[in-house]
Each structure stands twice: as structure tokens, then as C-alpha cells.
Amino acid sequence: MDSTSSSAYHRHRRKDKVVVIMGATGTGKSKLSVDLATLFPFSEIINSDKMQVYRGLDITTNKIPIEERLGVPHHLLGEVDPVNGEFTPSDFRSRGGSIISDITSRRKLPLVVGGSNSFIHALLVDQFDTESDVFDGSSSTSISSELRYNCCFLWVDVSFPVLSDYLSKRVEDMLDLGMVDELAEFYDPEAKDLEDDSAHRTGLRKAIGVPEFDRYFRKYPPARGLLSAAMVEGTDPKGEDNHLRKGAYEEAVTAIKDNTCQLVKRQIGKIFKLKRSGWDLRRIDATEAFRAAVTSESGGSNKKRWSEIWERQVVEPSVKIVKRFLKE
Incomplete structure (x- = not known):
């Protein structure tokens, strides 16, 4: 034909x-x-x-x-x-x-x-x-x-204003469900040189949450792939450098929320x-x-x-x- x-x-x-x-x-x-x-x-x-x-x-x-x-x-x-x-x-x-x-x-x-x-x-x-x-x-x-x-x-x-508020709440819910432990298991320290270059990220490595927490894990590598919530958020009194750790954690969470809202704008x-x-x-x-x-x-x-x-x-x-x- x-x-x-x-x-x-x-x-x-x-x-x-x-x-x-x-x-x-x-x-x-x-x-x-x-x-x-x-x-x-x-x-x-x-x-x-x-x-x-x-x-x-x-x-x-x-x-x-x-x-x-x-x-x-x-x-x-x-x-x-x-x-x-x-x-x-x-x-x-x-x-x-x-x-x-x-x-x-x-x-x-x-x-x-x-x-x-x-x-x-x-x-x-x-x-x-x-x-x-x-x-x-x-x-x-x-x-x-x-x-x-x-x-x-x-x-x-x-x-958008209502959706933005909802997405912020949804990120918090995902964190409560164990998103950080999931990302810690997925973390690949060998790929750290590529994570800040979006052109080199492929597949799941593009997912919002991966690059944001990869930057966190480079500073605070997960022990055996998992981190307790207290250690991640810097609230464990026995942990070292708690203030800096908590700041890095909050920076990653904020970046996830911001990047999700940017994704929404592109999709719309x-x-x-x-x-x-x-x-x-x-x-x-x-x-x-x-x-x-x-x-x-x-x-x-x-x-x-x-x-x-x-x-x-x-x-x-x-x-x-x-x-x-x-x-x-």
C-alpha cells in the first residue's frame, strides 16, 4: 500500500x-x-x-x-x-x-x-x-x-494555588510512607558525577526526589541503604552534626516541592x-x-x-x- x-x-x-x-x-x-x-x-x-x-x-x-x-x-x-x-x-x-x-x-x-x-x-x-x-x-x-x-x-x-498546597501536603505524606528509605536503597554513589546534569540522567534517575536526595546522600551516605527518620531529619540526639544534617534534609524536601510545582507548570x-x-x-x-x-x-x-x-x-x-x- x-x-x-x-x-x-x-x-x-x-x-x-x-x-x-x-x-x-x-x-x-x-x-x-x-x-x-x-x-x-x-x-x-x-x-x-x-x-x-x-x-x-x-x-x-x-x-x-x-x-x-x-x-x-x-x-x-x-x-x-x-x-x-x-x-x-x-x-x-x-x-x-x-x-x-x-x-x-x-x-x-x-x-x-x-x-x-x-x-x-x-x-x-x-x-x-x-x-x-x-x-x-x-x-x-x-x-x-x-x-x-x-x-x-x-x-x-x-x-494552581490549591494544587500547590495539596502537592506540598502530598510530599509530606510520601515522606511519612518511607520515601527516604526507598531513595536510600536506590542511591548509587557511582552515579554521583552525573546527577547534577539532567542531560545525562535517564529512566528512574529523572524522577523528582532522586537527584534532590542524591545530593543529601553524598553528604550523609545511608548506612546499609537505610536511614532512621530521626537520623535523616537530624533529630537523633546521638547523631553527629545534627543541625547541618537537618538543614540538608529540609533543603532536599523543599527542592522536591519546588520542582514538582515547576513540573505542573510545564505539564499545563x-x-x-x-x-x-x-x-x-x-x-x-x-x-x-x-x-x-x-x-x-x-x-x-x-x-x-x-x-x-x-x-x-x-x-x-x-x-x-x-x-x-x-x-x-
Whole structure:
């Protein structure tokens, strides 16, 4: 089939339906995907977060825990061995496309979920140029609105000030869950010369939290890969140089929070670029739910209020959009 015939075929063939849940980091995409998958039980989830595809650092990359997946099948979530090098947008297009074909062949609905817009773009566009980064300001290549699937886009959005407060709280929660011990086990002192050069970091070494705490571990190497919370934070009265250690720890935590917010800004910029290019993104405003989440405590009335707002303002409109999409 020549290129002209191939192009005509792709334009007129019946396209598989795919639901895409996108948005900045921390906006509840994983939760919404499971909520929808339980309401549309013929669904399977394909992760499109470029750090969560790798095996390892489950806390640091904020992978949804198994118990919160509620039995919904997840694909490309912690499946890629980081020792095999970078998992590129081209790799994601190939693997993701095969998974979508398998899911649709079984008459099920693929839910593509994640914040890595370069992965989403690579997977969905009809013609993908592996040599061009359409999100790079210096690129002359425009973003195409010609997609190889029939897509329903749900853009979960939260106002930046509210999301920033929530992400700060989330970092603290991740630390409480053991993120520092996880990073201490991952720490590679042999790679220390590369950590400040982002161009040389690959795979999981790009994950926010890794370079920030690698700088800490260079000053205060972890003993046998693990550190007690008291020693990390410099609160152990028997520890040496506690004041400096605590300062270095707080510097790493602050850097993680700042870099996460910078990531959010970049992600939002890419989403707006996709929307301006003709992608039909349906914005779901989750701001009020996250405003309640920032002040919620386990078992408290605010937690119940958060759940109610999430259901009313995020889940219900998303369900209506997906139902209409599936009936088309």
C-alpha cells in the first residue's frame, strides 16, 4: 500500500474508542480512572506516566497502590525494567498501541491515564515523527489533530494555588510512607558525577526526589541503604552534626516541592498547546475537591466533604461525558 492509499485508509477506517484522562501531576487522574473503570467494568487502564512505567520507587513516583486499584487491570504500570535504559515516547507508542489493540479485540474499553503529555501525544497522533519534539519551543513541527483513535479526552484541572498546597501536603505524606528509605536503597554513589546534569540522567534517575536526595546522600551516605527518620531529619540526639544534617534534609524536601510545582507548570503548558492545536479536551474542574482535601484529616468531616465534592464535581460529569462518547 503506497503512502497516499495508506493515509486514505487511516482516515476512513473505523477507529477504536479510547478514553484519555490527562492533567497535571497530583490532580487525581489515577483515582478518577479507577472510579470510571468500576462504573464501566469493561475498562482496562493503561498508564501514561513516564516515571510510573518503570519498576521500582513506588512511593517516590506515587504509583497507585494495588489495594486502591480495586482489581481493575493496569498496563505499563511498573512493568519496564529501568536497567534497560530510557523508555521513550516511541517505545510507549509501540507498546501502548499493542495493548490498545489487545484490549479492544476483547471488546473492552482502554483508559489511558497519566500526566506525561509527550507519551500521550506519541501514542495518539496518526503520524508520529520520532525526530521531533512538538513541545519544544524551537521545534517547527506543529501538533496534528489527526488521531489514530476515536478519543474522549477528560482533562482534570485544579487551580494552581490549591494544587500547590495539596502537592506540598502530598510530599509530606510520601515522606511519612518511607520515601527516604526507598531513595536510600536506590542511591548509587557511582552515579554521583552525573546527577547534577539532567542531560545525562535517564529512566528512574529523572524522577523528582532522586537527584534532590542524591545530593543529601553524598553528604550523609545511608548506612546499609537505610536511614532512621530521626537520623535523616537530624533529630537523633546521638547523631553527629545534627543541625547541618537537618538543614540538608529540609533543603532536599523543599527542592522536591519546588520542582514538582515547576513540573505542573510545564505539564499545563503542554496541555494548553494540545488544546490550541484542536484536541477536544473536556475540562473537569476538581479545585473545590482539592481545597477540601488540603484540610482533610483521616476520618474527619472534611474527608467526607472531599469525597462528596469529588463525586459530584468530578466523577458525575466525567461519567456523563464517557456515556455520551460510548453511544456515539
